[in-house]
Amino acid sequence: MSVVGLDFGTQNAVIAVARNRGVDVITNEVSNRATPSLVSFGVKSRSLGESAKTQEVSNLKNTVGSLTRLAGRSLKDPDVAIEQDYVSAKLVDINGQVGAEVNYLGKKEQFTATQLTAMFLTRARQTASGELKLPVNDMVIAVPAWYTDAQRRSILDAAEISGLKVLRLINETTATALGWGITKLDLPAPEEKPRRVAFVDIGHSNYTCSIVEFRKGELKVISTAYDRHFGGRNFDKAIVDHFAKEFKEKFKIDINENPKAKFRVVAACEKLKKVLSANAGAPINIESLMNDVDVRGFLKREELEELMKPLLERSTVPLEQALAEAKLKPEDIDSIELVGGCTRVPALKAAIQNFFGKQLSFTLNADEAIARGCAFSCAILSPVFRVRDFSIHDIVNYPIEFTWEKSPDIPDEDTNLTVFNRGNVMPSTKILTFYRKQPFDLEAKYAKPDMLPGKMNPWIGRFSVKGVKADAANDFMICKLKARLNLHGVLNVEQGYYVEDQEVEEPIPEPKEGEDGDAPKTRKVKKQVRKGDLPISSATASLEQSIKDQMAEKEIAMVMEDKLVADTEDKKNELESYIYELRGKIEEQYAEFANEDEKAKLREKLEQSEDWLYEDGEDATKAVYVAKIEEIRAVAGPIVQRYLDKVEEERQAVLKQQEEAAAKKRAEQEAAKQAEAEKKAAEEAAKKESQDAEMKDAPEDGKTEDPQ
Template sequence: MSVVGVDFGTLNTVIAVARNRGVDVITNEVSNRATPSLVGFGPKSRYLGEPAKTQEISNLKNTVSSLKRLAGRSISDPDVQIEQQYVSAPLVDVNGQVGAEVTYLGKKEKFSATQLTAMFLSKIKQTTQNELKLPVSDLVISVPAWFTDTQRRSLLDAAEIAGLKLLRVMNDTTAAALGYGITKLDLPSGDEKPRRVAFVDIGHADYSCSIVEFKKGELSVKSTAYDRHFGGRDFNLALVNHFQKEFKGKYRIDITTNPKAMVRVEAAAEKLKKILSANQQAPMNIESLMNDVDVTAMITRQEFEALVDPLLSRVTVPLEQALAEAKLNKEDIDVIELVGGCTRVPAIKERIQAFFGKQLSFTLNQDEAVARGCAFSCAILSPVFKVRDFSVLDIVNYPIEFSWEKDVDIPDEDTSLTVFNKGNVLPSTKILTFYRKQPFDLEARYANPEDLPGKMSPFIGRFSVKGVKADPKTEFMICKLKARVNIHGVLNVESGYYVEDQEVEEEIKDEKKDEGDKKDPDAMETDDKKGDEKPKTRKVKKQVRKGDLPIVAGTTSLDESTKNALTEKEAAMVMEDKLVADTEEKKNELETYIYDLRNKLDDQYADFASEEEKDKLRAKLTESEDWLYEDGEDATKAVYIAKMDEIRAMAGPITQRYFDKVEADRQALQAKLDAEAAAKKAAEEEARKAAEAEKGEAPKDEEMTDAEAPKAETEEAQS
């Protein structure tokens, strides 16, 4: 069993695993500690992670990014329109959910955001398994705190399609807070004032700030505020727009008309931004950007900060909101911990430091803190790992209300109720009570739709309560429903049951008697009969559980049949990818074997083949090479293996003679070494005997003398 934490980012994804009494961030197939969050499609297979990044510029229309930010959205969502400027593949509607239309295996295909995320998670699973040499199933994955129920369910479905079990969908800043707290040995305990830490996480696309209180063995999130459209890519875009205008005037080229040029300028802007974090100025040079024009430009940090000033003016807004919701002042914050790649921008650090008026802390790895926190969470939740207990109390970020139809027999009944308020502890359970005569439905939705990201539907789920019938005595049934916002931040009505009012006897405590018991123990008792009195009781009504009520839930999660079909489709695509990879491997093996054998014919095998044999084999190699680069460019795995076997069969007698000679030489050498070793040993033995003779000692290996023999026999007899 493995313990895995995944920081699922907009740009890159980081994987951490618990092992060797700690947490390690693992590297992918090209030894990078972060894997690009990309999915690409080609004529033969998919490209996931690093391979998708490699072919991105040459295959823009079939490469999908921003997977996390598309999850659980609809095509009409204004946020999706914002994402389209960052996603090169065309976004389309797929059964009510946003997806991408791409060309895969030579034909047009539409994949939903959930499917695309599942594909990428399959890659994460494979990368982790290759590193750990173990099967991977359980993991904890991070999401922004502003994710709604629909978005979280989409991620849970995607994980299931990829054959993974999510132990927790965890908020980014909460994961960073866990990674911070679990390693600290100096946290306050008991009645001491808790340590208050502000976690500021600015990534590639969004910005979150959480105020967290720490005590020994626990953390409690007090508030989380965010800016969903503030991150590294917005800074990149400001640079791209600046250079687009500059190149238009200087070189008379418009990069907006050329998608490949746009992507190349954006990649250069990303590098330039990083250089400006450490230097006062940075150059940009791109060869043959478009129309065979080479471009060059220079920008200073001051010019860059002027370009992004509208963004910088928004830096303090989430900080103010987080403090206000936590009902705290700046002075109440003990530590300001920064994570996320974008917090390296000097201007951002300066604004945050000026806001709090104290030094910033960078004790966590800015790129890996969230993944490490997720791995710690997975270790806590996993039964196979022993970790120091650490309680994590998160909060509900959007208020949730339930509504239902008015019952005709209860005319003054309210038909809606806010059950989970913003800031309620998560996970959290509430019991709802209804008086009903027949089955009924209730609907869960977000109470303030205007707070949701984009134009997301406030609908969470519809729950039908079955098996309700009137009680003959009371004319209605008392129904109890257990509503829970679980560890993932997802709402469910988990169970339902009905109760009956029953009269039960309950003992009444005699307060006077209790007071009498406290009197002087030496005082004389005047009435011995008091001890024989029966305790007083009274009849009280109590609700007793009588049976369960079935609940049919309709949520935004995929139904089982759809999920199973998508799981099968994903498994088939994984096998297709594997077959293509294996075929490519066999093709490369054949090519390498042809070159290798041709070289050996003139070198190692030169003395073991006649000129006729060499000519025949060379002709076969040339024929195979020509086939490989023409008709054999697109052959199957079996054909490559067959071609290799043909060459091996022809080269067999030559290689056999070579190996026979090598083996004969090896045996001759071994015999020579054995003879030398035996001669050396004999010489050493002779020298030892000669040395002992000089000392006048009898050799140790001679037989016993006659004088000693009887003694030995006597001892044997006595024994």
């Protein structure tokens, strides 16, 4: 079982995997640790991630980004109108969901944001599988803390379409906090004052601050605040607008009229911003930007900070909100951890440091902390790994209420109840009790729609409770419903059942010393006893299973199409390489193995094949390329075979020489051993003979010679 975490960002995605020795961030097919969150469409196939980025400038209208900011939204959402500034493809409405209209396989196609997200998750899954050499089925995915129920369901649906099982959707700052806390061995004991850490994450498009309390073996998020339109791309836009104005005055060109020119300026401004993070000034130079005009400019860091001023003025708002909700002051925070690419901007760091009045901490990898936290979360939830016990208590960001129709039998009944308040612990379960004589419906929605991102529909779901009826005495059925906000932050009414009041006997606690010991041992009490289940049917923002199945089939078909196109391209490249390889070898390696007639035939065949490849063979099928390779092999085969026979003959000769040398060496070793043995035997014999002679010369014991 794989243990994989995914930081699914607006601009890039980072994949981390837990192994026995720790957590590693894995690289993609071009050895980058972050993969662009892009999906692109072409006349032959899709391009995902790196390949989509490579051709983005030449295929702008068919490339879709900002996937996490489109998921679960409608085209009418004002936030989606903002995204159109950052997405080159045309955004359209598809059955109430936002999607993109693109040219794919030579015709116009429309894909929902959920489908586009599924496509990218397919690429993430393939990247992880390729690295691990294992199938990847389970994953923990990080999402922005401000995501609503509909947005979370959209990511879960996309994962299912791509063949992934999501073990947990985790808020980005919560994942960062987990990655920070799980490795700490010096956290306070449960009964001690907790360590409070502010995690500030400023990425490409989001600014989030979470205040988290740590004790040994647990983290508890106590507040989260965010600015959904504050990030690296907003800084980039300020720089782009500055240079757009400058280029219009200086060079008389308007980049806003040319999408490709504007894209190139955005890319150059992003690089310039990074240079200014470490330098006082930086140039910008773009050749032939548009109308064959070369442009150049220069920006100082002070000028950049002036451009950023409206943004920097907002930089402390999420910090103030997070502290206010946590009922804390800046001095109550023990540590401030910064992550996200945008936290490298000096002016932003200075503003945050001034707000807290203490040194900032950068112990986590700014770009990879979220992915690492996701991998740790996956390891905790996986039966494969043994991880230090660490519980995660996140919070509800938007209050959720249930409403229902008034029962005709209870005229003064309240018809709504806020079940999950903002700041409640998540995951969480609440039991709702209803007195009814007939089936009924209830709806869940967000209690304060003005808190939601954009103008999202506050509706979460409708739940119909079946099987409800009055009892024999025409009394109410007592219905219990289990409402659960699960690990993903998704709400469901998971279970329904009915109970009856019954008298049951329960034991009375033992009497204390001095009390009457003859008191009864049991007493009768009224208790609610569960009698049976109530079926519940749900209607939520999740896609119907049949639709998900259709989308999954389409995704599989597109994956197969991508594979076929890739294989075809490989065969085309193989044919081209084979032509060049043989052309060189026939004059060198193979020269002595072919007569002039054979050489002429092979050269002619290679020339014909090359002409075909660059004229008619540009868009041939895989089978045609394979056939062309075989045609060349048929002509070159006898020549190549003679060469291989000669190589084999030489190899065998070398082997024979090696064997003869080895045999000779063995014979010499045996002869040496024999000579050594004979020498040793001769020495032993001489030694024995010497000892025998000594014994013969010695007088016998007890006898003396006659003196006469």
